[in-house]
Amino acid sequence: MTQVATPALSPNEAHEDAREQSLQIRLRAGHQVESEEDMTPRYREVLLQTMLIAADLELMTLPSYYGALCTAPSLDHKISVASSIQDEMGHAQVMYRMLEDFGLDAQELIHQRKPEEFKSFELIEQDVGDYVTCVVMMALGDRAGYTTTRDLEANCSFGPYARSLRKVNYEERFHVAHGERWVRHFWNLSPETRRRVQAAVDLLFPMSAAWFGTPDGMKKRTDQLLYRIRGLSNDELRQQWINEVVPFCESVGIRVPARFDTDQGRYVLTYQEPIAWDAERRQWDYDTPITWQQKFAHWKKGGPIKQPGLTRIQNESWGDELW
């Protein structure tokens, strides 16, 4: 039997290896990281990636909600969409600003990256277009975002980031509450607004459930959990969202592709990802099976507002139309 010798580490590599192990032990013991000097290169990379995705998601709210801002049915509604967008831009500002502490240039990140390089998700790449869809987005989508940012605030091992999310979460709670209040209102207002609420939920529910990413069983890299950048896995976060959003929808009377499973004692989705998007009919097709490769390709293409919305931000071509 031949023995394969492990190549000896150079003094430099050995030093890095020891730092890496000691960081992981400290994190497991519940220590917070407070500055860049305490990080290993791998930790830093995972943290920055997480913060950049979060920043990009906040920024995408502007083009996504823009249509609803323009077409809001009253000044009150317009002001509420405008203030939500302002909150989201404040969240983006907090996150891009924090990335600057690590030597990244926020102006460059926002204005000079190609739209396809932004790390947003399908849900927030939609043009919500009107106020009814906007409040459904807040009830389902902001709740998905809020589920993620609550986990980061409670569990993120990078102290400055966790603390910065306190204000973010405070405001997200308002977005969700605002969304739920007006979803209920429109559901009961008229058959037409009820139909529109249901149509928006049919569109956005699977996208919101997919916000949390692929099932845990498929995930190869779990560095975010190893480094306690996040506390909960994709499936745990998704379950938390389902636990909150499904009883709300049921209490209103909205139909959702989820139900309470008495055997498992929890709410479950009634479909299994990956599901197909029927671009022609603009609806989910639960009957045509697709592969994860096809799903990834669909996500990579980006939703309808990603390219035009980011181009608009980068050219600052909002002007008079904004109000």
Ligand SMILES: [Fe+2]
């Ligand atoms: Fe936000």
Ligand SMILES: [Fe+2]
């Ligand atoms: Fe929000």
